[in-house]
Amino acid sequence: MRVLKGADVEQVIRKSGGARVHVELPAKFKAGDRVVARNLHPLGHTRLPRYARGRRGVIDRDHGVFIFPDTHAAGTGQKPQHVYAVRFDARELWGEAAEPRQFVYLDLWESYLDPA
Amino acid sequence: MNGAHDLGGMHGFGPVDPEPDEPVFHHDWERRVFALNLASGFLGQWNIDMSRYAREQMPAAEYLATTYYEHWLFGLEHLLVKKGLVKPEEIEARVAELRRQRVGRPAAGS
Amino acid sequence: MSHDHDHHHDHDHDPDHPGEHGAPLSGPALRVKALESLLVEKGLVDPVALDQLIDRYETKVGPRNGARVVARAWTDPAFKRRLLDDTSSAMAEFGYTGRQGENMVVVENTPTIHNMVVCTLCSCYPWPVLGLPPVWYKSAPYRSRAVIDPRGVLREFGVELRDDVEVRVWDSTAELRYLVLPLRPAGTQGMSEEQLAEIVTRDSMIGTGVVNGLSAR
Numbered sequence: 520m521r522v523l524k525g526a527d528v529e530q531v532i533r534k535s536g537g538a539r540v541h542v543e544l545p546a547k548f549k550a551g552d553r554v555v556a557r558n559l560h561p562l563g564h565t566r567l568p569r570y571a572r573g574r575r576g577v578i579d580r581d582h583g584v585f586i587f588p589d590t591h592a593a594g595t596g597q598k599p600q601h602v603y604a605v606r607f608d609a610r611e612l613w614g615e616a617a618e619p620r621q622f623v624y625l626d627l628w629e630s631y632l633d634p635a
Numbered sequence: 636m637n638g639a640h641d642l643g644g645m646h647g648f649g650p651v652d653p654e655p656d657e658p659v660f661h662h663d664w665e666r667r668v669f670a671l672n673l674a675s676g677f678l679g680q681w682n683i684d685m686s687r688y689a690r691e692q693m694p695a696a697e698y699l700a701t702t703y704y705e706h707w708l709f710g711l712e713h714l715l716v717k718k719g720l721v722k723p724e725e726i727e728a729r730v731a732e733l734r735r736q737r738v739g740r741p742a743a744g745s
Numbered sequence: 746m747s748h749d750h751d752h753h754h755d756h757d758h759d760p761d762h763p764g765e766h767g768a769p770l771s772g773p774a775l776r777v778k779a780l781e782s783l784l785v786e787k788g789l790v791d792p793v794a795l796d797q798l799i800d801r802y803e804t805k806v807g808p809r810n811g812a813r814v815v816a817r818a819w820t821d822p823a824f825k826r827r828l829l830d831d832t833s834s835a836m837a838e839f840g841y842t843g844r845q846g847e848n849m850v851v852v853e854n855t856p857t858i859h860n861m862v863v864c865t866l867c868s869c870y871p872w873p874v875l876g877l878p879p880v881w882y883k884s885a886p887y888r889s890r891a892v893i894d895p896r897g898v899l900r901e902f903g904v905e906l907r908d909d910v911e912v913r914v915w916d917s918t919a920e921l922r923y924l925v926l927p928l929r930p931a932g933t934q935g936m937s938e939e940q941l942a943e944i945v946t947r948d949s950m951i952g953t954g955v956v957n958g959l960s961a962r
Contacts, residue, residue, distance in 0.1 A: 523677040525793030528801065531677065533840075537847025538683075538920040562636050564688035566918045568865055569637060570644040570892065582848070582921055592684035602919045604850075613644065613893055620911045623892050626919035643865035643916065645889040651901050653881040653948075659803045661880075664774035666803065667781055669877075670795040678789060687867055703868065703883045705773055712780065721783055729779035737770060 538586040540599035546629075548603055552578045553635040556605070556627060564592035567631045571623075575635050576607040579624060587628055600629040636688075639695035665704040672711050680718045689713040807876035810841050811924055812945035814874060816938045818851075819929045828926070829853060836874065846873035846922050852915060853926040854952075859910050860925045861899070861952030863891035864917040871922035875947060882951065892916055902953045915952075925950050930958035 523531060548554060558573040559565065566588050580603065587598040609621035642648075660666045676686060690710035698706065715721040770778065784790040814836060818825040828835040832849040836842065849871060852860040864870065865888045870878040881887050890898050895912045899905070906912065915923045927949035933941060948954030 520678045520680070520789070522789060522791055523674045523794045524791050525797045528794055528797040532801065533843040535844040535847055539848055560637055564636065564684055564691065566866060568643045568916065568918065569641050570865075582850075582919070585848075585920055586684070588684040588687070591682055592688040594685070602921070604915075604921075606913075609893075617893075618896065618912075620909070621895065622911065622913050624913060624915045626917065626921050628919070640866055642885055642889040643892045645885070648884075648886040648889050651881050651884075651886045651890070651898055653879065653902070653953075657879055659807075659877055660799075662771075662774065664771070664777040666799045667795065668773070668777045669802070670798040671777070671781055671784065671790060673798050674790040674794050675784065690867070699885065703880065708773055708777060708780075712776075715780070715784075720787070720789060721780070725783055726776070726779055729783055730775055733770070733775055733779055733782075737775075 538588075540584045540586060540597065542584055542599055544584050544599065544601065546581050546601045548578045548581070548601070548629070548632065548634075550578050550580055554578060554603075554605060554632045555635040556625075557631055557633060559631070561589065563589060565589050565631075567627065568625070570612055571607060571625055571627075574607055574611050576605040576611070576625075579604040579606045582626065585628070587630060589628075589630070598630075602626050602628050603632070605632070636691055638691045639693075639698040640691045662704075668704050668708050668711065672707050675711060675715065675720075678720075680720065681714050686710055686714060689717075802872070802877050806872060808874075808945075808947035808950065809942070810839070810876075811871070811874035811947070811950045812942040814839060814841065814924070815926060815945045815950065816942035818926055819941055820938045825926075832924070841873040843873050845869070846871045848921050849874070849924060850921050851924050851926050852913065854928045854955075856928070857910055858913060859899075859906055859952065860913045860915065860923075861891060861895050862915045862917060862923040862925060863888060865889070865892055866916075866918060869917035869920075869922065871924050874924055875950060879947075899953065902948060904953070904955055925952040927954075927956045930956050932958040 553575065555575045556567060556571045556573060559567065582602045582604060584599045585602045587600055590596045590598045604624050605627050607623045607625065609617040609623065612623060690706045692713060693706055693709045712726065716723055785792055818828050824835065828851050832851045833847065836849055854860055868878050868883040870882065887898065892914050895914050896906060917923060927945065945956055946954050949956045
C-alpha cells in the first residue's frame, strides 16, 4: 500500500482525476428527451434520491461518461455510462400544490432512466 | 439504500440557521478526522463511492442525531475495519487507554 | 462493528482544550485520537501529510477563489463564454483544479432565472473554488428543504425573488460540481476586477445569496 506523504499532498489533490471515464460510449438520451426515473430501491449505494424515483423529467444536458457509483461502491465494477442533468418540474416531484416556476435538476446515470 | 441520508423533501428539520463567519472546523478532532479520511482513502483500499456508502450505513436515528464529521468518523472506522486495516478491539483498547491517561485513573465509564 | 456506547456528547468538556489536566476529551475527540494514533503507528498515514491536508483546506482554499472567477466572468466576456462552455478548463486557467472540482459546471443567474445548489444525499461541493462547505450546507434542514421549498430557504437568507423568476435547484447527485454565477449588481461599472472579487459572497455562489453592490456581506 502506498502511503500519502506530506510532500505529495498538493500534487495528489491537484491532479485528482475524478470519476469521468474517457471512453466513447453511445448515449441513450439527448437534450430535450423525456425520461422517467426508475423506481429502484437497492440495499446498496445509489445516487438516485427517493424523491425522484418514478418521476418524469426532461434531459437538460449530457455530461459525458462517468463511473457508476452503485456498482463501484459494491466492488463490482466501474460500469461507465452517460450521466445527464435531468430537469424535473416541482409539481411533478411534490404535487400540484407545489409552486410554479420551480425546477429541480438532478444528475442521473443512464441506468436510472427510462424513456418516458 | 433508503437511508436517513436521503433527505430531499423531508419535513421537520427546522430552519437552516446559518452561522455567520463560521470557521472551517469547529473542533480540532474535526480537522483530524477530515485529514484521516483523505489520507486513508489514498491507500487505495476503497473508492469514494464506498466511502459514501459507509457513512450511509450509520443507523438512521444516530445519523440524524449526530454531526457531519461524526458521520465521517463512523464511515472511516467502518471501512478500516471492513478492509482489515484496524481491528475493532484495537480501537476500543486504544480509546480506553487514552481515557485512562486523560482521567489519571482506570476509566469507570465517562 | 462495535461502537462505544459511552460516546455521548460531552458538551461540558471543550475538546479544544484537552490540555487541562484530567479533563476528558469528548466522545468523538477521543475516538479520533485513538484512530489517528493507531494509523500512524501502523504506518498507514503520515502525520506530516495530515497537517498538510488540514492546512490546505483550512487556509489555502476558499471562496475567494470562486469570487475571482466570478469577477473575471463579469468583466471579460470571452472568459465568461469559456466558463459557460467548458467550466473545468476555464477554471484551470486560474489553477482551480483537483479534488471535488474535477468536473465543474457554472450556472448563470439572470433577471428571470435564479440557481441554487444543494447535495441532498451528502455534502458535495466545489472544493477548489469554494473550499469546504459550511455546516448549514451539510445539515438536514438545508438538504431537505432546498429541493422542496427553495423560496422559503432563500427567504431565510434574506433573498426575496419576484414571482416571475424561475428557481432552479441543482442537486449534486453525481460528480459534477456546480457554481452559481451571480448577477452583477447595478452601480458597479466603475469597479476593477479586484474590487468586484471583494464583493462576491460565498452564499451568492451557492445560490443562497445575491451580490449587493454596497457591501461584501
